[in-house]
Amino acid sequence: MTATSAPRQDRDRPVPALSPRQTGFDLLLAVVCVAITLAVNLSGSESVSANREPDALTVVLTVLAVGSVALRRRFPLTTLALALAGVLGLVLVKGTVGMATIGPFVAAYAAVTYGSARNSRRAIALVILALALAVLLNPVDLSPEGAIISGAAFAGVILLATSTRARREAAEVDVRAAEQQVTLERERADVERERASFTATQERLRITRELHDVIGHAMSVMVVQAGAAGRLLDTADPARARIAVTEIENTGRRAMAEMRHLLGVVRDGGTEGDGSPRTPTPTLEDLRPLVARVEQAGLPATMVMHGVPLEVPPGIGLAAYRIVQEALTNCLKHSNASTPTPPVHPST
Template sequence: MAQQNDRPSAGPAQQGWATGAQPLTGRLHRLTERIRSLDRRRPLLWDLHVTGVCLFAALVDAAGGWRNVAFNDDVPVWLVLLMSLGFTVPLLWRRRHPLAALLVMLPFSLANAASGAHLQASFLQMIAVWNIALRLPLRTLVWSFCTVLVPLAVGATAYPVGSWDQQFVPMLYSFALVALLGLVVRSRQEYMASLVERAKQLEVERDQQAQLAAAAERTRIAREMHDIIGHNLSVITGLADGGAYAAAQSPQRATQALEAIGTTSRQALTELRRLLDVLRDEAATRPVAELAPQPALTDLDRLVEGVAGAGLPVDLTVEGSPGSLPAGKQLTVYRVVQEALTNSLKHGGPNTTATVDVRYAADEVTVTVTDTGRPRSAAPAPATGAGRGLTGMRERTALYGGTLEAGPLRRPGGGWRVHLCLPKETDQ
């Protein structure tokens, strides 16, 4: 009785199939990429190489091997050599002028069919057919089919060996296969080119969207910084002027003005630091910014008190209730009032007073800010939209579909009026 072998069968590693070995397809892919790279860098060198290989194979066949398949083995050697050159040399122009290369081969193909030499080099016409399918319009491919078909008819007439399908069908199959393969490669190249073009367009659109977003963010930041710094500096300037005037008359009033300047400065620095903390890129290393709500309608009283402390008496009148007005619209109303009072404080002149009238209706909010300051001929006209303050107010208003009017009052004493009308619908 034979002894049973208990050893396990050899696995892939023992059989030489190393699991870490590189697949053959990967090597072929790299080899193909190298060939394509050489073709792109030195196309003439590659054309000469391909033509030389085909010429060598044709001359080897012309040395005597052609007689094994020839219908007539008495064809002169010089004619065989000439036909071999006629089928190979035109391959140099197969990519730039494929149809011309095929037409140059046509006389040699007719001579090959009429003489009965039946050279294997005649199949090199398929290389020209491949390039026609790859680079020229489809109607040109039809004409190339006729160019290949004529020598077949001549050969079948001169040497009727076997049935007609034995002479026509193999060549027709070869033509159809080569043409179809060329069309497949062409479709893939066009598809890849469209993907590359689409990727470039998407990259351009992405860059444009990023630029637009950056521009919008810069505009928003500039508007916020203008509202924060401009208003607080105007209040500080008014307090400083009032303190300097009161220093000689009432030291106590001067001390109060200095304290108000300190409070306003610290508030401005806090808001500015909070804004700059958000803009810093070092998110991992920076301290967490202190969170604070944006100004709302409930802060209008404090705003009016600060402006009044800076030397601009303000009369605030509020009618109705804001209800469920969104925070963004409340901030817009606050910033418009703030900017209007800041302009009155800066441009109104001495003895200027201001009034703020806020009215909440069922479908809208209206705000009217007027002052009794001197005529402001140097102020930017509403039609031009110049000046960052008025521009910022209009931009904020336009975000919520509102309207803003700003201009001088038509009365002997002068003055300035800002009127805001904001829809009260909830944000979508």
């Protein structure tokens, strides 16, 4: 929505649909006003000697001038035109106007208050035109003082209606601003939820990759050690077989500890459900024990370092550790390593 579209929408805005209660109230108001006006005008208390005697025509014009207020909120400008036409008709046929001016007053207020901004200006122009025509027709029961009072009354009604309209429009602006703010907050919350969902998905993928690396490496080492232990038992070398079985146990324990650590990321607190502490995330410093375990599993491996070790961010250290671990795991799978060998200390 652009800054210039709002005024156009305000000018051409249709009148909101009325509820049955509002329609019933407007109809009741019209009936009461018509009844009072006819009672006063037919009684002759507002008539002068030059007025026409009440008849069917004056009654119809009176009903038109006052009864049209039943449509004041549904068709504000049309209601004003009908009310003014009824009063001007009474002036033209020299009928008693009297209380019939209630209709134009109510219709003018409604046209300025409930109509669009464009129709409000048209309503004011219509009132001015009707007053001018009334003066030109020279009503027999309207003195100059009465004309001034009627003009001032219409001016007061229009000012009151304009003030009411301004307050209503200000309230509507506040409501629209609040609705826009609610919409923005809802959209912002949706974006945050999507971001949190994406982050959670990425975290789950990371944990999945970590579990794959941990379990793959541990299972490869355990398979090699188990095969070696079985052959050692056949050669009646229980001591070396016991070493292989112990290494299987240690590898399993380390794998379980790393799995608890990874799964603990999605939990609150610093320990697992059984109270055991989580294993720290592997770093480059854990490469030496990794190489030693692979050697003990039967794959000769040597770790060579050049230069002075530098501290790296945890994420980079973990990535490097997993890369080396995956490479060693693949070597264990495809090298036919089957005999545990005494650990060889990596050279520096």
